[in-house]
Amino acid sequence: MVARVIPVEPFDLVIFGGTGDLARRKILPGLFRRFLSGQMPEDSRIIGAARSDIDSAGYRVMIKEAIAEFGGEEKSETKAIAKFLDRLEYVPVDARGEGGWSELAALVRSDVIRAFYFSVGPGLFGDLAERLHSYKIADRDSRIVVEKPFGRDLASAQELNETLAEHFKEDQIYRIDHYLGKETVQNLMAVRFGNVLFEPLWNNHYVDHIQITVAETVDVGGRGAYYDKSGAMRDMVQNHLMQLLCLIAMEPPSQFGADAVRDEKLKVIRALEPVEPHHIVRGQYEAGEDSKSYREHAENPRSFTESFIAMKCHISNWRWAGVPFYMRTGKAMSERVSEITVVFKDLGHSIFEEDDKRHRNILSIRLQPNEGMDLQVTIKEPGPGGMRLIDVPLDMTFAEALGDEAEDVPDAYERLIMDVIRGNQTLFMRGDEVEAAWKWTDPIIQGWEARNDVPKTYEPGSSGPEDAMLLIHRDGRKWREIKG
Numbered sequence: 001m002v003a004r005v006i007p008v009e010p011f012d013l014v015i016f017g018g019t020g021d022l023a024r025r026k027i028l029p030g031l032f033r034r035f036l037s038g039q040m041p042e043d044s045r046i047i048g049a050a051r052s053d054i055d056s057a058g059y060r061v062m063i064k065e066a067i068a069e070f071g072g073e074e075k076s077e078t079k080a081i082a083k084f085l086d087r088l089e090y091v092p093v094d095a096r097g098e099g100g101w102s103e104l105a106a107l108v109r110s111d112v113i114r115a116f117y118f119s120v121g122p123g124l125f126g127d128l129a130e131r132l133h134s135y136k137i138a139d140r141d142s143r144i145v146v147e148k149p150f151g152r153d154l155a156s157a158q159e160l161n162e163t164l165a166e167h168f169k170e171d172q173i174y175r176i177d178h179y180l181g182k183e184t185v186q187n188l189m190a191v192r193f194g195n196v197l198f199e200p201l202w203n204n205h206y207v208d209h210i211q212i213t214v215a216e217t218v219d220v221g222g223r224g225a226y227y228d229k230s231g232a233m234r235d236m237v238q239n240h241l242m243q244l245l246c247l248i249a250m251e252p253p254s255q256f257g258a259d260a261v262r263d264e265k266l267k268v269i270r271a272l273e274p275v276e277p278h279h280i281v282r283g284q285y286e287a288g289e290d291s292k293s294y295r296e297h298a299e300n301p302r303s304f305t306e307s308f309i310a311m312k313c314h315i316s317n318w319r320w321a322g323v324p325f326y327m328r329t330g331k332a333m334s335e336r337v338s339e340i341t342v343v344f345k346d347l348g349h350s351i352f353e354e355d356d357k358r359h360r361n362i363l364s365i366r367l368q369p370n371e372g373m374d375l376q377v378t379i380k381e382p383g384p385g386g387m388r389l390i391d392v393p394l395d396m397t398f399a400e401a402l403g404d405e406a407e408d409v410p411d412a413y414e415r416l417i418m419d420v421i422r423g424n425q426t427l428f429m430r431g432d433e434v435e436a437a438w439k440w441t442d443p444i445i446q447g448w449e450a451r452n453d454v455p456k457t458y459e460p461g462s463s464g465p466e467d468a469m470l471l472i473h474r475d476g477r478k479w480r481e482i483k484g
Helices: 021-036 056-070 078-085 101-107 122-134 154-165 183-194 221-227 231-249 258-271 294-298 398-408 412-422 431-451 466-473
Strands: 011-016 045-050 088-092 113-118 143-147 173-176 207-215 280-285 308-313 325-330 337-344 362-368 372-380 389-397 456-458
Touching: 011 021, 011 412, 021 045, 021 056, 021 078, 021 412, 045 101, 056 078, 056 088, 088 101, 113 122, 113 412, 122 143, 122 154, 143 412, 154 431, 173 412, 173 431, 183 231, 183 362, 183 372, 207 231, 221 294, 231 258, 231 308, 231 325, 231 337, 231 431, 258 431, 280 294, 280 431, 280 466, 308 466, 325 466, 456 466
Parallel strands: 011 045, 011 113, 045 088, 113 143, 143 173, 207 325, 280 456
Antiparallel strands: 207 337, 280 308, 308 325, 337 362, 362 372, 372 389
């Protein structure tokens, strides 16, 4: 079975920060894969814009090297690469000055879709928006894509939203969170709302608790100075984990449309209860046998910034009253894995009296690696000797289930950029979502700063601090053991 390709209209995509790391690692190689799949019309163009003083020919060489370094199997498609590079242009631009803007204005066409990717720090968003407006490069139909961080607290997020709103309407702004572009994240909505099997059980009558884990084996490395001003709460919980929580917990939207989905996500954020201090565990990795400590990476020997956080949350609404949501994320962990686990309640009564083991149905949704889902069910152990029960997974790994079609599943950035061109905001964060998330997050951060909380240490390559285990164990539960 061949994946159905949905074409888009011709476009000009301008990437500010077009020579940067994100553009070279993710954006341009991803666009090349969409080009190979036939999703890029013949007269579409990609225009890099940055401070680097190179010309279009030099830019094409740079991107050819980026595809060779960061592309997958498709990097061997030399003829296709040459055709793709023909779509690329480059203009040196001074984001805070006037240099290059007249040239960019002359290059960008007015009779195609115009999208502008702000692959730069948020401090430049206002400058770029102002110049796109004053040079009449963008109009009411144009779209802008902005990367996180969307502020570092509520006040800065509001200021950022106000800055963008000076020249762009909310329906033109695409706040990108690559987690929402993952195939499994969208399948989460399909499983919930497309199957009669799950939605009737998706509530506090049948669900015991839910776990959300995003673990990374890498440490902060060369990002230590940046990360030390952020920490796991700002870097991961406020955006990525919050979005996963919303998708797992939201009410069925009236339709699968941008505002309908985002309205329901917003309700979840607003229903989150404040988190008690004893329901939060912060951690910081120590030095390993062959690795530096977090404080060494941050070059801050007295840093109290967390590289790990675990927390227990509750949602105050009819569906989820009494159901705990356990979230954890960290650097320098034992496995690289992102997973959502829905643990269903015990049977009200078991007829198998000789079996004293607890058997539960568990739905796990794997975001990485090996995207897929499995549902743990209880069956009889094969063979004679009575009714002995065992738990087995009904496994659906996308690569195995979809065969050749899975090979053409776009990665998160590919999918989301194509959604920008289509004008589909469903998988992008709305401004009020961002502000609501910070409104919930800020008091948590302010609380531990006021208490001068010191993160618990943990060994690199472990599952985090011991206190994170106690957080869930004292409720009579345990973290799901995850293997990448």
